[in-house]
Amino acid sequence: MLIALPPWVPMVISGFVVLNVVIGLVTYITLLERKFAARMQSRIGPYRVGPHGLLQPIADALKLMMKEDIVPTAADRRIYNLAPIVFLIPCMLIFATIPFAPGLGVADLNIGILFFLAVSSMEIVGLFMAGWGSNNKYALLSAMRAVNQIISYDLPFIFSALVPVLLTGSLKLGDIAAVQQGSLFNWFIFYPVIGQLAFITFVVATLAAENRVPFDILEAESELVAGFRVEYSGMKFALIQLGEYAHMIGSSFLGALLFLGAWSGPGPEALGPVWFLLKMIFMFLVVTWIRWSFVRIRVDQILALSWKALLPATLALLVSTAVVVVWRTGGF
Amino acid sequence: MLDQNTTTRVEMDWSGPERLQMNMGPQHPSAHGVFRAIVTLEGETVVAVDAVIGYLHRCHEKLSETLTYAQYPSIASKTDYVAAMTSEFAYVMAAEEIGKFEVPKRAQYLRVIVAELQRIASHLLWLGTWCMDMGGALGGGATIFLYCIRERELILDLFEALVGARLLYGFFQVGGTRYDIPDGWAQKCRETIAVIESRVDEYEQMLEDNAFFLARARGVGVVSRELAQDVGIAGPLLRGSGIDYDLRRNAPYSSYQDFDFTVPTEKDGDCYARYKVRMQEFRQAVAIIRQALDKLPAGPISSRPALKSVAQIRIPKGEAYARVEGPRGEVGSYIISDGSAKPYRMKWRGASFSNLAILPHIIPGHKVADVVAIMGSVDPVFGEVDR
């Protein structure tokens, strides 16, 4: 280096780059989802806007920027205006600790996964502020439901994410990915029994934590019109959509890293991030496929499923992983 | 001196559970049209429902007193616009009953074929909107909705070939039908119902192995036998509660006695039972259409000469109540004629009006999500409710 750059400068630059990549990814992931859902429903998705509908997300974003943003007179102004930002920050922060290639990542903390899980459950604050601030019965009801759901599904989410951590013995996301390199069979999904179970509970818990169907009681159109974002229009609505999709992409990245061996794949080393992206898209399409084929279940059934079924199952899974790890390393 | 009870204000007592009064208003994605339910909630459970209707009251009964017997059938199809054929059927049959007009055999068979096709189209729309209510417009429900509408388009093509219109037809006239089936239509109709029969099995397999769907449909909105008859609900709701009553078999009209079909009934009267009854009715309707197409006799399609002027049909003095088994239940038209070309009084017995009257009796105690599921399984059409 010609001049000794202070250590935080590259981190800021890489943070800036990752943020923009994520926003670009979010806009085009929405297009991918709309096209994928359209094909599932035997129709053509966005087609006439730009070649094959490729400019559709840009048109949507631009139009939303120009819409009049209405603040309801009875709304609690400060909370109402602050909510989209508070909702968006955690959703963007989770990309800080994800290593896209062995060295390439904003900050590969050695408590990577702890940071990820802590920040990803912070988004409920912004969500509740939105529901409470807009002074609308539908929004209030959906904000209450959101708090119930995310509280009851964070624990299974954390437990099922801890299984790979136990198998590698380190919280650093880089190490978890490094252990899974090499052949296809050291991915954690192919770990004899525990891998598959952990993957299934992880996907179910991600679905619930991000309020995707069949757990999307949060913005259940048929009951609560549009949930907590019913009063938001224009740019604030776009920010909330951005946050929601960013959180989903973050969880898909985490899923791909924990279970599908982040950048391990045939071909030269440089292709690593491409494989990682492809696995993320695969995880995202699994979630979208579930979204477009399941019917939503009721609030009390969701909570019952979490407390009665998912939580004990993931706890037992965690304990059995610990026993297997200790047995594997000859501890008995 | 002030009256005693006007001065006592109900203090907001914090002892009991706090109640939230929510408005599932006229413009609501799952309101099946313009229906406003003022729902009083305790937390998530519904405590009381006040149903407000009348947002689509289009003065059908007053208009029918100013339109002649030839003009009104195409307006009649706007009462139940999802099953337009059955409402015309009832009006025209009532007029024929008073005037003792004889309907040729071919016209009766055409009417049966068209009524059963309309039943399939209406049940397809019911299945789609019900799953969309439970699954959300941006969720799984929308997929089944789009599949059902794709099938419904096939039937609308048949109607477009037969009558020229897709949704509201003027197919019926006093004394018979206005159009005859073009050649090649029968063969196309057989292909369409064959496609639909295979698709219905596909939907059944798609829904019934889905644990979420069963969790949302079983045990929700139970209607007892006694309450069903007392409120007067009809059709699939009645048969879902275990009462084996179907107008096509108990009081056969327009040569329904020539076809053999079974009337599906279920015992436990919840949303899932109504779903099973309607899915079975798909197959019975397909069977009836096949038999009717095979035994379609030749001959005239109307016993009255072509209309030269609108006021040509004069019905003698008298009154009659004709009933038809529509997709939602018994659709009836009660006409009192005074000998002129216009009825003196015409009353629509809409099936959805009585079906909707059962909601305030069964909804309290359910969750908000169930209100939507019950509304979908009752399948009201608001042209028929508000008339």
Add this chain to the structure above:
Amino acid sequence: MNAEQARASLASTFGVEVAAGVPMVVTVAPDRWEELARYAKETVGCRFFNFLTAVDWKEQGLEVVARVDNLDDNVGLMLKTRLAPGVTNCASLTPVYRGADWMERECFDMFGIRFDNHPDLRRILLEDTWEGHPLLKSYAVDTPHPPYR
């Protein structure tokens, strides 16, 4: 109880000629209206409440028509009562049939017939501020209602 026995028993108890034909028409004085409905429900077994409506015969007064069915034996009964000219209240059938609740509210909305001891008699199809009862013969079909006419 099949059609013949129903016809005989109705004629005997209410002393009124019951016309034959598919729906048997029973016309009775307004004061025995609820008694007739209860009789139809208990003894004749017509538990299915089909519909209830009214007809405006201009000078001869209003007439309330109800149709009840016995689903098991296929017996249909058309109950009628003619209110005296100028009289606009009638006994309510809600204690007998719960389905009569909305139908009677619609009759009140359209004809102005006040049903005594009806749980909550208010307009069902039109908004509460609407004046006049549209289905009466004296009401012009397109009476203007500001501001939309």
Add this chain to the structure above:
Amino acid sequence: MALNDPPVPVIPAPIWRNFKELQEWEALHKTRPEGDKHSALFESVTEGIHNFPGGFVVTTAADAFLNWARKSSVWPVTFGLACCAIEMMATFCSRFDVERLGMVPWASPRHSDLMIVSGTVTIKMAPMLLRIYDQMPDPKWAVSMGSCANSGGPFRHGYHVVKGVDRVIPVDVYVPGCPPPPESLLNGLLLLQEQISHFKKTGRRAPPNVKVD
């Protein structure tokens, strides 16, 4: 009078403006100076560029591009009233897919900028329709679908029917038909897109025109 000519209205129909709530609506539209308002950020940016000497070149060129964005993502609110709603649903579904044009039906009026009034507007429903139209953020458009919404249609002589939705809200495109088949609704939506493509912020929202029978 001849038997089959339509009943002659007895009293001349008053025009719509003397209804308190609708007067307020018209007054509201007068007090909102520029009629169509964009988001504050966008307003300040365009004002800034416009006042910059020679800035008008940029804003006029930008208008075409921004109108392309408005045109290609028009989000209708699901507002089905009667029979035309079934045909509107058929247009949103697989065979006549409007999502090809970038239209996604949203449930809440806050997220949408087009209201397709499909069905008969009755007097009891008109204030509700008005409130939903007001809740939609500017710039917004309205399509009147079906002869009931255009002029009261077959129920024009009914006592409870508003003779056309343009007595309640300003309408941009009228789609004839009862019910209009999906092809003609699609044609109406394409006409609307073409109208949006040269949309100028004129400050004057089309005034609801005075209707007399």
